[in-house]
Amino acid sequence: MTYSIGVVGATGQVGREFLRILEEGDRPDLPVKSLRLFASERSAGKRISVRGQDHLVERAEPDPKLFKGLDFVLTAIGDHEARTYSPVIAKAGALNVDKSNAWRMEPSVPLVVPEVNPRDAREHHGIIAGPNCSTIQMVVALWPIHQVNPIERIVVDTYQAVSGTGWRAVDELHAQTAAQVCGDELPRQVYPHQIHQNLIPEIGGYKGDGLYSEERKMIDETRKIFHLPDLRVSATCVRVPVAIGHSEAIHIELERPMQPDEAREILRGAPGVVVVDNPVQSEYPMPIEAAGQDPVYVGRVRSDPSHPRGLALWVVGDNLRKGAALNAIQVFELIARNGWRSPAVRQEVHA
Amino acid sequence: MTYSIGVVGATGQVGREFLRILEEGDRPDLPVKSLRLFASERSAGKRISVRGQDHLVERAEPDPKLFKGLDFVLTAIGDHEARTYSPVIAKAGALNVDKSNAWRMEPSVPLVVPEVNPRDAREHHGIIAGPNCSTIQMVVALWPIHQVNPIERIVVDTYQAVSGTGWRAVDELHAQTAAQVCGDELPRQVYPHQIHQNLIPEIGGYKGDGLYSEERKMIDETRKIFHLPDLRVSATCVRVPVAIGHSEAIHIELERPMQPDEAREILRGAPGVVVVDNPVQSEYPMPIEAAGQDPVYVGRVRSDPSHPRGLALWVVGDNLRKGAALNAIQVFELIARNGWRSPAVRQEVHA
Numbered sequence: 001m002t003y004s005i006g007v008v009g010a011t012g013q014v015g016r017e018f019l020r021i022l023e024e025g026d027r028p029d030l031p032v033k034s035l036r037l038f039a040s041e042r043s044a045g046k047r048i049s050v051r052g053q054d055h056l057v058e059r060a061e062p063d064p065k066l067f068k069g070l071d072f073v074l075t076a077i078g079d080h081e082a083r084t085y086s087p088v089i090a091k092a093g094a095l096n097v098d099k100s101n102a103w104r105m106e107p108s109v110p111l112v113v114p115e116v117n118p119r120d121a122r123e124h125h126g127i128i129a130g131p132n133c134s135t136i137q138m139v140v141a142l143w144p145i146h147q148v149n150p151i152e153r154i155v156v157d158t159y160q161a162v163s164g165t166g167w168r169a170v171d172e173l174h175a176q177t178a179a180q181v182c183g184d185e186l187p188r189q190v191y192p193h194q195i196h197q198n199l200i201p202e203i204g205g206y207k208g209d210g211l212y213s214e215e216r217k218m219i220d221e222t223r224k225i226f227h228l229p230d231l232r233v234s235a236t237c238v239r240v241p242v243a244i245g246h247s248e249a250i251h252i253e254l255e256r257p258m259q260p261d262e263a264r265e266i267l268r269g270a271p272g273v274v275v276v277d278n279p280v281q282s283e284y285p286m287p288i289e290a291a292g293q294d295p296v297y298v299g300r301v302r303s304d305p306s307h308p309r310g311l312a313l314w315v316v317g318d319n320l321r322k323g324a325a326l327n328a329i330q331v332f333e334l335i336a337r338n339g340w341r342s343p344a345v346r347q348e349v350h351a
Numbered sequence: 352m353t354y355s356i357g358v359v360g361a362t363g364q365v366g367r368e369f370l371r372i373l374e375e376g377d378r379p380d381l382p383v384k385s386l387r388l389f390a391s392e393r394s395a396g397k398r399i400s401v402r403g404q405d406h407l408v409e410r411a412e413p414d415p416k417l418f419k420g421l422d423f424v425l426t427a428i429g430d431h432e433a434r435t436y437s438p439v440i441a442k443a444g445a446l447n448v449d450k451s452n453a454w455r456m457e458p459s460v461p462l463v464v465p466e467v468n469p470r471d472a473r474e475h476h477g478i479i480a481g482p483n484c485s486t487i488q489m490v491v492a493l494w495p496i497h498q499v500n501p502i503e504r505i506v507v508d509t510y511q512a513v514s515g516t517g518w519r520a521v522d523e524l525h526a527q528t529a530a531q532v533c534g535d536e537l538p539r540q541v542y543p544h545q546i547h548q549n550l551i552p553e554i555g556g557y558k559g560d561g562l563y564s565e566e567r568k569m570i571d572e573t574r575k576i577f578h579l580p581d582l583r584v585s586a587t588c589v590r591v592p593v594a595i596g597h598s599e600a601i602h603i604e605l606e607r608p609m610q611p612d613e614a615r616e617i618l619r620g621a622p623g624v625v626v627v628d629n630p631v632q633s634e635y636p637m638p639i640e641a642a643g644q645d646p647v648y649v650g651r652v653r654s655d656p657s658h659p660r661g662l663a664l665w666v667v668g669d670n671l672r673k674g675a676a677l678n679a680i681q682v683f684e685l686i687a688r689n690g691w692r693s694p695a696v697r698q699e700v701h702a
Contacts, residue, residue, distance in 0.1 A: 153657050153658070154657065155506050155602050155655075155657060157508035157587075157600035159510065159550055159589065159591070173548075177528055177531070177532060177548075178532045180528070181528060181529045181532045181533075182532075192633040193633070193637060193639070194639055197524075197528075197592060197593050197594055197638075197639070198593060198637055198638055198639040199510055199591065199593065199598050199637060199638055200637065201598075201600075201635050201636075201637075201650070201651055201665050202630065202633055202635065206630050206631050209653060209654065209656070210611060210630065210651065210652065210653025210654065210663075211653065211656075212630065219656060232656075232657035232658065233656070233657055234602060234655045234656055234657035234658070234661070234663060236508075236600040236602075236651065236663060236665065238510065238598075238600065240510070240550065240591055240592075241548060241591075241592050241593075242548050242549060242550065242592075243548055247550050247552075247589075249508035249552075249587040249589065249600075251506050251585060251587075260561060279553065279557050279561065279563065280557050282543040282544070282553055284552050284553065285552075286544060286549055286550060286551065286552075287548075287549055287550055288544070288545055288548070288549040299552075300552055300561065300587065301561065302560060302561025302562065303560065303561065304506075304585045305560070305562075305570060305583075305584070305585055306504050306505065306506060306583035306584055306585035307504070307583065307585070310585070312561075312585060312587060314552050314587065
């Protein structure tokens with residue numbers, strides 16, 4: 001079995017990362033028959049080379065006919081566009097993994113991280129949502145611990161890279177950096193404040209109760225993925241002058257005490273996790289080392305001195321890969337491996 | 352009454368900031384009669400202009416005669432040097448405020464933040480320790496809340512500027528920034544890893560139990576300043592690519608619930624604190640705005656959704672000013688205002 005794959009938003013950051021991952025090597029569970037790339041009018045007509053083949057970027061249109069024949073389609077577009085495109089793609093018989101915030105909290109749409117809640121993917125109706133980047137890397141690191149010793153509370157403070165905002169923010173960080181070195185005025189268009197050598201404790205729109213949307217997402221999405229609607233989660237999300245790689249200082253409270261050694265042992269055996277934890281030798285996860293890599297890196301694992309059943313840890317991941325494009329590919333692989341194609345397709349097969 | 356003031360380590364970052372504050376305007380509680388500057392052999396002989404007067408930097412020697420006649424002496428030098436100099440200065444009859452880690456946890460040495468525990472300063476024996484920069488700004492922000500509703504637990508994750516490490520680290524950040532813009536190899540001498548567009552979750556030496564010394568200090572010093580030897584505190588301390596200004600994401604648990612409005616009201620009336628908290632308008636504390644300023648800035652005040660008696664806040668301060676030099680000046684002012692000079696001097700006065 002081979003698959004026809006589509007990418008809507010193919011010229012964006014997550015779309016490009018998706019193509020880069022496909023290019024890096026064969027993925028045995030997702031052999032590619034054909035690849036079609038879609039983008040808005042602005043980028044349509046461009047040509048992108050993937051695996052030695054030239055691909056024309058087609059203009060995306062919310063028309064089921066356009067997506068006919070595709071098995072898997074990633075949408076890496078804005079929330080508003082995703083509201084339009086996902087149902088169209090599902091109607092065309094393809095399975096859509098959407099990276100935006102449009103569908104994540106929709107009860108009928110599974111929100112899936114394959115290392116954590118793979119079975120939820122089975123219940124899709126043609127659309128599966130990929131969680132927010134900062135949520136993904138946190139749940140990949142915490143779920144294996146939670147399986148052994150239930151987590152009762154999570155306090156997380158993030159250090160998030162500008163690539164989470166998109167190309168323009170990466171350009172802005174570099175432009176501000178260059179301007180400072182050259183003594184020029186710092187350009188500023190994307191963020192409300194300078195990000196070069198500064199911190200901005202605002203990610204997403206304001207959602208009331210003192211929270212920005214990124215903080216709300218980390219709470220709500222973690223609860224949905226863990227199937228714990230009342231899980232106690234608190235987050236402060238901060239943009240830092242780093243290009244790629246989100247970092248998180250996490251403090252958890254468990255049902256029973258757990259020694260750091262046990263936590264490290266569990267994490268060493270966990271899928272998608274790499275433990276880097278040798279503080280004496282200054283070895284711990286860092287964004288410059290996580291950028292471009294697949295795993296979620298965990299270090300600084302220690303007892304939380306402020307809680308008898310607490311653990312503290314430091315988690316770093318590439319927000320464009322596991323935080324977005326890689327997770328989508330892994331969802332497609334999960335579906336392909338298990339034969340959990342879209343209901344429409346299943347009907348056709350059995351007809 | 353006017354005072355003779357000395358600065359040991361006058362050419363270092365904290366020493367220079369101390370002189371800059373004296374230069375910015377008269378401090379009514381600390382009229383300066385004379386000023387003497389001391390440094391190691393390397394910097395001795397330099398001339399520094401303060402308030403229109405040229406000052407020769409004298410070579411520091413651990414000899415009480417050298418400090419005779421001085422009323423207040425700041426030592427902004429390393430832990431090892433401070434172990435030698437503080438007793439010598441006290442013996443000379445001056446009151447020493449030491450900025451290093453040498454004396455902070457010594458039971459007979461007060462550890463003083465004037466907004467928090469001014470009365471502790473009275474019990475000195477010629478030496479008063481200034482807390483670690485990240486501790487100072489945290490306790491200034493939390494103490495006023497603690498007075499109204501006792502704090503039972505503090506979880507803090509820091510975002511600390513490189514100036515906390517010294518001049519060389521600021522130079523390294525700027526040199527790495529310039530090298531990246533020019534496409535050169537990034538120089539690296541001060542930190543074990545690149546700091547430009549990266550994060551280093553290591554501050555201070557490794558202290559066992561998974562903690563680095565900065566994290567240990569935040570726990571131990573807060574307990575001593577609050578007179579709560581069992582206060583539950585947990586910290587993750589992270590170096591970020593920012594020149595000046597430490598930031599802290601803080602989560603506290605109180606004895607009773609407290610509305611964010613009440614917390615903001617308390618903080619608006621608190622000494623040394625400025626509330627900047629209008630998330631809808633993207634107004635919150637940031638290091639680029641706190642740098643060069645005296646107050647501790649507090650924003651993002653909100654209920655902690657993970658705890659019924661929890662509050663979360665975001666605290667930013669200039670690590671060289673309130674975190675070091677300004678706090679020392681305020682301790683001198685406190686002593687001067689209350690006539691709490693060194694025991695030796697008191698004896699002379701009454702003889």
